Amino acid sequence: MNFEYSDKSIALQKKLKDFMETHVLPIEEEIESFHQNPANAWKRWPGLEALKQKANDAGLWNVFLPHAYGDLSPGLSNLEYAPLAEIMGRILWSSEIFNCSAPDTGNMEVLAKYGTPAQQERWLTPLLNGDIxxxxxxxxxxxxxxxxxxxxxxxxxxxxxxxxxxxxxxxxxxxxxxxxxxxxxxxxxxxxxxxxxxxxxxxxxxxxxxxxxxxxxxxxxxxxxxxxxxxxxxxxxxxxxxxxxxEGRGFEIAQGRLGPGRIHHCMRLIGMAQRSLEIMAQRTVQRKPFGRTLDTYSSIRQEIALSACEIEQTRLLVLSAADKMDKVGNKEAKDLIAMIKIVTPRMALGVIDRAIQILGGQGVGSDTPLAHFFAAARILRLADGPDEVHMSQLGKNTIKKYVNNTHV
The missing domain is CATH 2.40.110.10 (Butyryl-CoA Dehydrogenase, subunit A, domain 2)
Structure with a gap:
C-alpha cells in the first residue's frame, strides 16, 4: 500500500489550504452568525457566489468528481481527493464554496455515470457550474x-x-x-x-x-x-x-453513488476531528486551573495523545478504502467502505467530546465549532446507513471469509 499523494493532489492541497486561510477562515464567524439569525432562515449568505467564483478561478472547483468531465473537473481519484475533503471538513459549510457539497456531489456522480445526454445537459451541466x-x-x-x-x-x-x-x-x-x-x-x-x-x-x-x-x-x-x-x-x-x-436499476445506482460519498463524509469527519484536536491542544496552554496550565496534567496529555492516535488510525483506514476503490472498484472495496462508515463517526464523536470537555462551558456554545461538529458527526452514524446495518453486513462477510478457512 502506498498512500503517497500525487503531485496533482499535493499542489491542490496547498492551494486549498491557502484559499481557506485567506478567504474562508476570516469570514467564518460572519457566516455562522448570518445563518444562526432566524431572520435569515433558508437564505444564502450574500457573498457566497462571489466566493464560489474565486474558488472556480483558482482551479478549486468540482475536485470531488473521480473522472474528468470536460473542463469542469480535474479528474481526481478518490485517494487524490480524500485529503481535500479533510481540509474542507474543518469548516462545515465550506464544501459548497468549491462545489463539493453533499448531496450535490453524489447526484452529480449519478448523472455523470448513469445519465442520458439530455439529462446531463439539463441537470448535470448547471450543477457542475454551481448554478443550481x-x-x-x-x-x-x-x-x-x-x-x-x-x-x-x-x-x-x-x-x-x-x-x-x-x-x-x-x-x-x-x-x-x-x-x-x-x-x-x-x-x-x-x-x-x-x-x-x-x-x-x-x-x-x-x-x-x-x-x-x-x-x-x-x-x-x-x-x-x-x-x-x-x-x-x-x-x-x-x-x-x-x-x-x-426500471429496477435503483439499487445498482445507489451502490455506485454511496461508495465515493462515504469516502467524502469520512474524510470531512476527520477534518472535524483534526480541528477539534487543535482547538483542545491550544486551550490547554490558555487555562490555569488550580495553579497549573492544563497541558501539565497527565490526564489531559493522555486525552490528546489518544485523540491524535485515533485520528491517524482512522485517516489511514479511509485512505486504504479510497485506494482500493480506485484500484478494484466499489464492490471489491465494500468491506473497507463498511469499516470506515462504522469507525469514523465514532472516532470523531470521541475526539470532539474530549475537546468539549477540555474547553468546558466554551465548548458547548457557539463560540467554537465543536457543538455543531458533534451534531454533524452524530447524524453520520445514521446517514448513508446506520452502524448496525454496516456491522451486520461486514460481520456476515467476515464470517463467510473465515468459516471454511482451516489453515493455521
Missing amino acids: RSAFLMTEPDVASSDATNIETSITRDGDDYVINGRKWWSSGGMDPTCKVAIVMGKTDFNAERHVQQSMILVPMDTPGLKIERALSVFGYTDSPEGHAEIVLDDVRVPKANLLLG
Whole structure:
C-alpha cells in the first residue's frame, strides 16, 4: 500500500489550504452568525457566489468528481481527493464554496455515470457550474428505511409519463432556495425480486404535487440554507425520459453513488476531528486551573495523545478504502467502505467530546465549532446507513471469509 499523494493532489492541497486561510477562515464567524439569525432562515449568505467564483478561478472547483468531465473537473481519484475533503471538513459549510457539497456531489456522480445526454445537459451541466443545487429523496418516515427495500413510494408508468406518490424525509438539500431538482428513489414494480423493485427518477422541484411539508432540524441545527426537508409527492407526474438508467436499476445506482460519498463524509469527519484536536491542544496552554496550565496534567496529555492516535488510525483506514476503490472498484472495496462508515463517526464523536470537555462551558456554545461538529458527526452514524446495518453486513462477510478457512 502506498498512500503517497500525487503531485496533482499535493499542489491542490496547498492551494486549498491557502484559499481557506485567506478567504474562508476570516469570514467564518460572519457566516455562522448570518445563518444562526432566524431572520435569515433558508437564505444564502450574500457573498457566497462571489466566493464560489474565486474558488472556480483558482482551479478549486468540482475536485470531488473521480473522472474528468470536460473542463469542469480535474479528474481526481478518490485517494487524490480524500485529503481535500479533510481540509474542507474543518469548516462545515465550506464544501459548497468549491462545489463539493453533499448531496450535490453524489447526484452529480449519478448523472455523470448513469445519465442520458439530455439529462446531463439539463441537470448535470448547471450543477457542475454551481448554478443550481439538488436534493436526494430516499428515506421515508413510515418505514424502516435502514433497509431501503422497505420504501413505499410508488413510481407508476402512465403512458409517456411516470406518476410518483409517497412521503420522504431527511431530504438533504431540499430547503435550499436554489434547489431545482431531486433524485427520487421509489418502486416501479412491487412484485419483482426484492432488489430490482426500485428505480430512481429525476423530479424538478417545481413539479405540481411536490410539496415541502416542513424543515427538519438536527439537534436544533437547521443547517440553513440547504437544510433537511420532509416532502410529500402527490400524483407528481414527470416524463418517462426522467427515469435514470431503467426500471429496477435503483439499487445498482445507489451502490455506485454511496461508495465515493462515504469516502467524502469520512474524510470531512476527520477534518472535524483534526480541528477539534487543535482547538483542545491550544486551550490547554490558555487555562490555569488550580495553579497549573492544563497541558501539565497527565490526564489531559493522555486525552490528546489518544485523540491524535485515533485520528491517524482512522485517516489511514479511509485512505486504504479510497485506494482500493480506485484500484478494484466499489464492490471489491465494500468491506473497507463498511469499516470506515462504522469507525469514523465514532472516532470523531470521541475526539470532539474530549475537546468539549477540555474547553468546558466554551465548548458547548457557539463560540467554537465543536457543538455543531458533534451534531454533524452524530447524524453520520445514521446517514448513508446506520452502524448496525454496516456491522451486520461486514460481520456476515467476515464470517463467510473465515468459516471454511482451516489453515493455521
